Amino acid sequence: AVAAYAMWWPKKPRREPVWIAVDRVYGALPDDRTLVAQQPRTDRDGPCLVLLDATAALTVRQRACGLPLADPAAGWLSPNGRWLVVGDAAGDGLLVDVPVAFDDADDDDATGEGPASAGPKAKSPWQVTASAPAAIDGWRRLPAGASPSGEAVWADQDTAVYGVAGTLVRLRLDRLAAGQLRAVDRITVPTDDKQAVLPVARPRP
16 A cells, blocks of 8 residues: 655644655655655556655655666665665665765656756755765665664764664764775674664764
């Protein structure tokens, strides 16, 4: 079944909601109005990543298709909106460089049916630093066993930590994107029944 979302602003008059069919909403970008989500598969393409405008009834502003996403795909969005760790169709994981993935899709409009309209390009909603080179074509596969599972916390803008089957996994996404060593660390946590242990972290300023 396909999920549906609608926006409701508590301080504004209650109106009939406009429901938008999306499989997942991964989080908001630093502009506090743009949401990263997954749109379900259609007869023509998909599933696709989409940018939704929370101030305009979740209007689709951009689509990025062609990634081998699971349908639906669990995932985590980094605090600065740079990285999306998401499940793929093979049951493994992908690292998506979100600005690059959508920048590559700028040649198509929000419906994906034609060229983008002429005019000045909108101001980027991302506030990121060049801490790592862009992933190839905006995404790359994660090492085996590093696919998203459950919830994750962010030790900083580039480091996700999560627990699975009695193991803590730390993903250093800037290193993964650059193809560097020591990008994935695992620590066995003693538990009685292999329950996952989830740490709590506060991202550094």
